[in-house]
Amino acid sequence: MASSAFVLLCFFTLFLLCNGYPFHHNNPHKSFHRHSRLASHNYRDALTKSILFFEGQRSGKLPPNQRVSWRKDSGLTDGADLHVDLVGGYYDAGDNVKFGFPMAFTTTMLSWSVIEFGGLMREELQHAKQAVRWGTDYLLKATAHPDTIYVQVGDAKKDHACWERPEDMDTPRSVFKVDRNNPGSEVAAETAAALAAASMVFRRSDRAYSRLLISRATRVFEFADKYRGSYSDGLKSYVCPFYCSYSGYQDELLWGAAWLHRATRNPMYLNYIQRNGQVLGASEEDNTFGWDNKHVGARILLSKSFLVQKMQALHEYKSHSDNFICSLIPGAPFSTAQYTPGGLLFKMDDDNMQYVTSTSFLLLTYAKYLKRSSMTVSCRGTIITSRTLRTIAKKQVDYLLGSNPKKMSYMVGYSPRYPQRIHHRGASLPSISSHPQKIQCSAGFDFMNSQSPNPNVHIGAIVGGPDLHDMFPDLRSDYEQSEPSTYINAPLVGSLAYLAHSFGQL
Template structure:
C-alpha cells in the first residue's frame, strides 16, 4: 500500500468520523439510502456474475465461449520454462496470470457452490465450469514435484503496455517457488483451492475430484515443510501487485481447514488443533480477501463445532463471533467504517472486494448459526442470523444500484453502470472489429479516452465508490474502475442465496 493510498484512507476516515457515520451510531443514517429499496433481479445478477469469468479466460477458448469478443490468448504460456501453463484467468484488467489471487478466486467460487449451489439452478453448471477453468490450470502449475508455478507474465513490463490479451508481446515469464525459494502463502492457498474444488466435483466427476485432492495434499505438505512468504522469493515480480502483506500463517490455517473438510483425515484436524494459535487463529484482524484468510478459516472451522460437534474447535465459534461483532454497525466492538450511503468501507483500492467477501461470510455464518440454533453475542447485543442476512443483503443491494448515485457497480446490470472500466480487452476494439494487432503503446489512446468501452465485460464488478459514495467512472482510476475475479467470486454465492430467498 503506497503512501498516497494511505493518505486516502486517512482522509476517508476523517470524513466518515466528521459525518458521524464511522460506526453507524445513528440508525437513521444507516437507513438513509434504503428509503425506497429497488427490487433487484438477483437471478439475472447471478448469471452475469458467473459469465464475467469467461471474459477473464486465458488460453484456447472453447466453442461455447459466450463472451464472443474475446479470442485465444497466452497459448505459449510456460514455454520459456518448458512446461504447459496455458489456461487459467487474468486476475483483473491486465494480462498477467497471478497465481495467488487466482487460487483465492477458485476457493471462493468453490465455497459459493458448496454453500449455495443448490440455489443456483441452471447456473450451477456454469459455476462448475468457471471453477474447472481455474483448477485445470492449477493442476498444471502443481504437476512438477517440489515446484509450483505461481505466475505467468512480467507485471512490470505488462503494465507499461495497454494491449489486448490476444496481442500480448511482453515477456511471458513463468515464476515458480521451490524448496530454495519458498512461498507458503501461495502454496497453501493453492492447496485450499484444490481441496475446496474437489468437494464441488466429488459427485459429478469423482476421478477429477480425486486428482484435485491428491494434488492439494501434496501442495499443502510442501507449503508447511518449506515455510516462507513468496514475496521474499519473487520480490518485484509480485510486489506491490500481490505482496503477501499478512504473511503465510493465515493460508496454512485456511489450507488445513479445507483439507480437513475435504478429506476428514484426522491429521488435518490435529494440525489445526496443534498449530491454530501460532498461525493467528485468535488475531483481531477483520478483513477477508485474497491476502488475509484468517476470517474465512475461523468461519469454516466454526462449522465443525456448530454442526459437526467437534468440541475442540469451540474457540473458533468465538473467533468468528469476534469478526461479526467487528463489522456490525452499532456494536461496542465495531471497528468498521461505512460510507454515508451505507457501504462497508475498508480500503480505497478495490473496496468492493471486501464488501463481497464480508457479505458472503455473513450469509454463510448465518446459515451455520441457523442450522445449529446459535446466536452471536456482541457485548450486550444479541445478533440473530436474520440480522446478518439483512446486513449482507443491503451490501449486495448497494452494489446492484441501491446507493446514492443509483448506479449498479456490475457492468451490464441495470440501466446505469460503469462505462469506462479499467480493463484492456474491454477498452480496445475487439479482434473481430480490428483484426490487426494493436501495439503496446498504441493502446494508451484508448486508456486515456473518454469514450465508453467498446466491449461490455458483462457481470464485471468494479472496485467501487470512494468513502463518500462518489464514483469517477474514469478508466484511469484503477482503484475504483478495475474489475477482478476475487471481487466476483464471493458475490456468486451471495447472489445465489438472495435469488433463492426472494423467489416468488
C-alpha cells in the same frame, strides 16, 4: 450492563431503519419472504452475469461454448520457455498477467460459493462449476511437478507498460516459480485450499477429477508446510507491489488445513489445526478477508465444524467468528467497521468492493451455520440473529447493484446505469472481430486515454467501487476504483444465488 445493552440495541435498530434495512421482530430464523415482488433487485440476472464475467477473463484456448464473443484465444505458448504447459487459467483483473496467488483464492471462493449455495443455483450451477474448473485445470498444471509451483506467467512491470489486448500481447511471458530453495507457503497453501475446496464441488459429478484434486491438494499443502517462507521474499521484484503477501503465510496455512479438514475429514488435519491454530491465527482485531488475508475466512469455515458437526475441539472458532460479526455491527462495543454515508462497508481506497463481496458472503455463510445450529451471536449482551446477518449482507449487495446515492450499479451490464470506462485492456480496445489488425503496445494508450465508453461491454464485471464519500468518477485511468477483478466476483456468486433463491427468482 442490561441498560447498556438496551441502548445498544436501540442504536442498532435506528441504524438499520435509517439505512434502509428491513427490521422485523418475528422469528429470526425465517428466511426472507419468498416473493419476487419484494426483492430489491433481479438477483437471478445478476447471478448469471457475475458468472459470465469469468469467461471474459479466460486465458488460453477458448472452448466452443465460449459465450463472451469479443474474447479470443490468448497465451497459447505460456510456459514454453521452461518446457511446461501453463496454458489456461485467468487474468486476474484488467491486465494480461496470470498471478497464481489471487487466481487460487478466486478458485477457492468460487468453490465455496458452490459448496454453500450451489444447490440453489439451478441452471447456473453448471456455469459456476465450469468457472471453477477453468481455474483448477490450470492449478493442476501449475503443480504438476512435486515441490514446485509455477506462481506467475508474465512480467507485470512490462505488461503494465503496454495497453494491449490479450490476443495481441507481445510482452515477455516470463514464468516464475516457488520450490524448496525459494519457498512460497502462502501461495502454496492457498493453492492447496483451492484444490481441496474444488474437490468437493466435483465429488458427485466427476469422482475421478475430485480424487485428483484432493490428492494434489494434500501434496501441495505438505510442501507449503514443510518448506516455510514467503514468496514475496524470493520473488519480490516480480510479485510486488502487485500481489505481495502483506499478512504473511500463517493465515494461508490455517486456511489450507481447514479446507483439507473439511474435504477429507482426516483427523490429521484436525490435529494440525489444534496444534498450530494459536500460532497461525492472528489477533482477533484482524477482521479483513480478501486475496491476501484469510484469517476471518478460516474462522468462519472452522466454526461450521463446531456449530453443525458439534466438534468441541473447535469451539473457540465460534467465539472468534462472533467477534468478527460484532466488529461489523454499527455501535457495538467491538465495532471497527467504517461505512460510507450511503451505507457501504469501506475498508480501503484501492479495490474496496472486494471486501464488500467477501464480507457479505461470510455473513450469509455464517448465518446459514447459525440457523442450522439454532444459535445466535452475542455482542456484549446484544443478541444478533442469523436474520440480522442476512439483512446486513443484502444491504451491501443491494448497494453494489444500484441502491446507492449515485443510483449506479457497480456491476457492468446490470441495470441501465453502470460504469462505462472500466480499467480493462480487453474491454477498452476494439475486439479482434471488429479490428483484426494488431494494436501495438503504445498505440493502445490512445484508447486507454479516450473518454469514450469501452467498445466491449464486460458483462458482470464488478469494479473497485466508490470512495468513502460514495463518489465514483468512472475514469478508465483510475484503476483503484474502476478495475474489476476475479476475486471481487467469486464470493458474490454465492451471495447472489442465496438472494435469488430467497426471493423466489430461482
